Amino acid sequence: MVRIYVIDNGGQWTHREWRTLRDLDVDTKIIPNTTPFQEIYRDKIDGLVLSGGAPRVGLEGNLGKCKEYLEKSFFPILGICAGHQFMARFYGGKVEPSKIPEFGKVELMLLEEDKFLFRGIPKKSIVWESHNDEVTILPDNFKRLAESENCKIQAMKHNEKPIYGLQFHPEVEHTEYVEQIFKNFVKLCEK
């Protein structure tokens, strides 16, 4: 069984990430973001999801021990919303308040073919958003994978490591390809 933990940064939908993984028969648990890396490592996990956060936490400050997870992990990591923004800052990118924040239904445009996380997802699809801030400058060594009308960096990927960041919420029911995106991530973790 694949073991993927969900790091809780205080988002409204942390539980949805947990549920989606559980429904895919993943061995999963919600872990507070104050948990030391050593404790997670001991459980022999195959991947991590960094959840969204309480308002504005992606913009500045620390997301608990997320920095430590990004420094020390060698398994796949999926950062969502605030998790994605923190990831961008950690790797040297920039996060700023959105000129036009997005809430609810938005059309996602894939820019690059990606054989892993976006495998089987059409070029255009419906996703749901809920953010006031966004990544404005891509970190070095990252590739931009998707955009929406009002947000240029909707998805990004590390060039060498299996590390992904998503501004949109792949875990909520009204995002069109919830299951496919999570299945792809689980597959990535199985490797």
Place this chain on the structure above:
Amino acid sequence: MFDAEKFIKKTIPKLKEEIRGKALIAFSGGVDSTVSAALVNKAIGDRLVAVHVDTGYMRKDESANVKKLMKDMKLNFRFIDASKEFYAALKNVEDPEKKRKIIGEKFIRIFEKVAEQEEVEYLVQGTIAPDWIESGDGLRDTIKSHHNVGGLPEHMKLKLIEPLRDLYKDEVRKVARELKLTVSERQPFPGPGLAIRIIGEATPERARIVREACYIVEKEIEKAVENGLMEKPWQYFAVLIPIKTVGVHGDQRAYGNTIAIRAVQSIDAMTCAYSNIPHEVLDNISTKITNVLGNKVNRIVYDVTNKPPSTVEWE
């Protein structure tokens, strides 16, 4: 995938183990509390006392139906009409968070009184996952305090039992079907009831108006679903907006309230899309409400926002 049969098999012995004395359940007659009551009843039988409180903010005929349900389920039950108390407590209260807190606290006070008389030590609640997620727990921002969770007074003396805490609504419905409970397909109804479907002060008169409007919206939408005109929404109801606008009734100027029609589609209420109600159905609802509530309501609007940015209920 979630397995209802397994969940039931696992939960009943756990409850038997956990509950040593008598327990009390706040029984609203909704899916969550009915399933919780059925599970706990299977575990400890008559040591479970089901209490239904008529707050005065119930839907049409609701309390009578709930009484019948408790009888049919052969529960050891108590029925308390506290509508006057609730109306008095909410007099002059307009702030939605205050309404929720006052109602939550009042519920608990009533249950505490029964708990004392019955000498119970446990309080069973039908809390489900989105309830406590949205209430916030220090880490999260509070969107609304759900009266199951956020409204609980800190000095409460009863031990809390929440058998459905990790479940989502669609999973609770699966458990309800497995237990053959008639309420399995009922739409969710908020703990504070119609009080939060009245913007501003929830007076008895306004409760009467929104109750009638909710009844019409429910009946018309259920009829449309039955006739295959639309998909069954997750939730569908009316909201009273006490903003008066000008109308004309039989050549005379009228000056009445506004009712909003709200219906959303979802599986777990964490995100929702507004329901696509056909125009002929909207038309029927509009005509019925403005005729039945002629001197009170003369304008009907249709809420077309998703969650996010809005929430399902208006308060």
